[in-house]
Amino acid sequence: MxxxxxxxxxxxxxxxxxxxxxxxxxxxxxxxxxxIDALRSPAEGATLLQAAQAGSGRLRALIYTHEHVDHxxxxxxxxxxxxxxxxxxxxxxxxxxGRYRTQLAEAGLNPLMATLVFDSSLRFLGDPEVRVVELGxxxxxxxxxxxxxxxVLFAGDLIFLGRLPWVGTGSPRxxxxxxxxxxxxxxxxxxxxxxxxxxxxxxxxxxxxxxAFATRLEExxxxxxxxxxxxxxxxxxxxxxxxxxSEPLLQYMRQALTERFGxxx
Ligand SMILES: [Zn+2]
Numbered sequence: 085m086x087x088x089x090x091x092x093x094x095x096x097x098x099x100x101x102x103x104x105x106x107x108x109x110x111x112x113x114x115x116x117x118x119x120i121d122a123l124r125s126p127a128e129g130a131t132l133l134q135a136a137q138a139g140s141g142r143l144r145a146l147i148y149t150h151e152h153v154d155h156x157x158x159x160x161x162x163x164x165x166x167x168x169x170x171x172x173x174x175x176x177x178x179x180x181x182g183r184y185r186t187q188l189a190e191a192g193l194n195p196l197m198a199t200l201v202f203d204s205s206l207r208f209l210g211d212p213e214v215r216v217v218e219l220g221x222x223x224x225x226x227x228x229x230x231x232x233x234x235x236v237l238f239a240g241d242l243i244f245l246g247r248l249p250w251v252g253t254g255s256p257r258x259x260x261x262x263x264x265x266x267x268x269x270x271x272x273x274x275x276x277x278x279x280x281x282x283x284x285x286x287x288x289x290x291x292x293x294x295x296a297f298a299t300r301l302e303e304x305x306x307x308x309x310x311x312x313x314x315x316x317x318x319x320x321x322x323x324x325x326x327x328x329x330s331e332p333l334l335q336y337m338r339q340a341l342t343e344r345f346g347x348x349x
Contacts (some may be wrong), residue, residue, distance in 0.1 A: 085100070085241065086098055086099065086123075086128065086131055087099045087101050087124050087247075089281060091234070091273055091275070091281070092231075092234040092236060092238055092273070094111055094112040094113065094212055094231075094234070094322075095109065095111050095112075095212075095231060095234055095236050096109055096110050096111075096135070096136075097109045097122070097238075097275045097281055097283070098110070098132055098135070098274065099280070101125075101167060101280075102129075104239075104246055104247055104279065104293045104328070105123070105124055105128075105154065105201075105278070105279055105335070106154045106155050107123065107270065107275055107276065107278065108120055108121040108123050108125060108132050108155075108158075108181060108276060109131070109229075109238055109275055109339050110135070110136040110155055110229060111214055111230035113144060113208065113210040113211060113213075113214060114210045114211045114221065115144050115208070115209075115210035116140070116142040116144030116145075116213065117136050117137070117140070117142065117144060118142055118144050118145050118146075118147060118208060118214050119132065119133070119136050119143070119145070119146045119147070120123065120146075120147050120149065120229050120238045121147070121149055121155040121156065121238075121240070121277075122146060122148075122155065122156050122157070122158035122162070122195070122196075123154075123155070123156055123157070123158035124153070124154040124155075124157050124194075125157060125158055126157070126158060126160040126161050126192060126193070127158075127176070127192065128158045128218070129157070129158020129159055129160060129161070129162065130158075130161065132158060132224065132305070133153075133162060134258075134326055141316065142163055143163075143217050144166065144208065144210075145165065145166040145167065145168050145200070145208065146162070146165050146166070146167045146168070146188075147167075147168045147216055147227075147229055147254070148167065148168070148173050148177070148227075149171070149173070149227050149238065149239075149240025149241065149277065150173050150176070150222060150223040150225060150226045150240050151172075151175075151176025151179075151180060151213055151223050151224075151225060151240065152223060152253075153180065153188075153195070154338060155240070155241070155277070156177060156190075156195040157195055157198075158195075158197045158314055159191045159193075159196040160192065160193050160194045160195055160196075161194075161349060162196055163334055164244045165196060165199075166199050166200055167197065167200065168198065168199075168200040168201075168206055168216060169198035169200075169201060169202075169225070169227075169328065170201070170202055170204075170216070170218035170225040170227045171172040171201055171202070171203055171218075171225060171265060172205075172218060172223070172224040172225020172226075172229060173198070173204075173223070173224075173225035173226075174197075174198040174201045174225070175224070175225070176224060176225055177195070177197065177198070178197070180194070182198075183232060185299060188312055190193060196301050202216065202218070203218075204218055205216070205217045205218065205326050210346065211233075212231050212232075212233045212234055213231070213232060213233065214229060214230075214231055215229070215230045215231075215232065216228070216229050217228075217230065217260070217266060219242065219256045219262035219266070219270065220254065220255070220258050220259075220262060221238070221254050221255060221257055221259025221260070221262040221294075222240070222241040222242055222249070222250070222251075222253065222254045222261070223241070223253050224256050224275075226240055226241065226242055226254065226259075226262070227240060228240055228242060228266065230269065230271075230315065232270065234272075234273075235268065235270055235272035235273065236271075236272070236273045236275070236347055237271045237273070237274050237275070238275045239266070239274050239275065239276050239277060240277045241276075241277030241278065242262055242266070242276055242277070242279060243260065243264060243276035243279075243282075243283060243286055243290055243292075244278045244279060244286070244290070245276045245277060245278065245279025245280055246278065246280065247327055247328030248281040248293075248322070248323070248324060248327030248329065249293065250293065250329075250333070251294070251297060251335045251337070252260075252277060252333065252336050253340070256294045256297050256298035257294075257295075257298040257302075258293040259294050259298075260295045260298060261290045263287050263288070263290055263291035263294065264291055266287050267284075267287050267288055267291070271284045271287075271298055272284065272336055274287065278286070281339060290294075290328065297320075299321060300318065300321060300322075300327045301314075301315075301318070301345065304317060304318075305345060305346055305347060306345075309347065310328065310347065310348050311338050311341040311342045311347040311348065311349055312338065314341055314347055315338045315341060318347065319334065321324075324337070
């Protein structure tokens with residue numbers, strides 16, 4: 085069941101409390117409501133849209149924090165809408181939709197494509213002002229949504245709470261750097277991509293984990309460790325399976341080690 089939490093006056097976070105599925109949110113601005121991510125399924129997306137439209141009903145934009153389908157599949161069936169995404173995210177979604185066209189059709193998913201593609205950052209002026217900044221790390225184009233006047237950060241999947249971060253698609257080293265950047269910002273409340281709403285301290289906590297993981301990954305890679313051995317070592321040392329990596333995700337991670345992180349098969 086989705087829980088709607090009014091964080092600060094104009095900002096609502098939308099959380100699926102039981103499953104660890106992705107979070108979303110919306111910000112009511114003087115120029116219309118801005119939705120942040122669209123959840124996974126059309127039904128979930130519709131619930132989000134309905135809540136965002138309650139009141140004035142005027143929608144300004146939908147922002148995608150990154151390319152993963154659990155954050156944009158829910159826009160299936162949305163009315164035509166300005167959709168903002170970073171270049172990296174837009175490219176990632178187009179690649180994904182092209183590659184999995186049949187599977188997406190079978191699953192009844194036809195997400196909205198970005199109409200407002202930005203390079204590095206974007207500002208929605210108004211009250212409150214809403215900023216989108218591409219930082220990268222979890223996925224190539226991973227972006228955060230920041231409402232400076234309220235000191236609220238929608239971190240997208242740069243923050244996972246209650247389960248381990250998913251490191252099979254981006255770069256853990258780059259991800260840690262992105263979190264270090266965010267630690268410098270004036271933030272009070274963090275809405276993670278998955279898990280409960282938290283305070284700023286989660287940025288440094290997640291960064292420490294990612295730095296340790298990236299360091300170990302680099303050591304294994306430099307030592308010429310084979311992907312199978314490396315995935316076992318990482319699982320033992322970081323508790324991947326216990327921390328939420330299902331068997332298919334571990335398989336995917338193993339594949340990522342050879343295809344993206346330079347490990348031998
Ligand atoms: Zn993700």
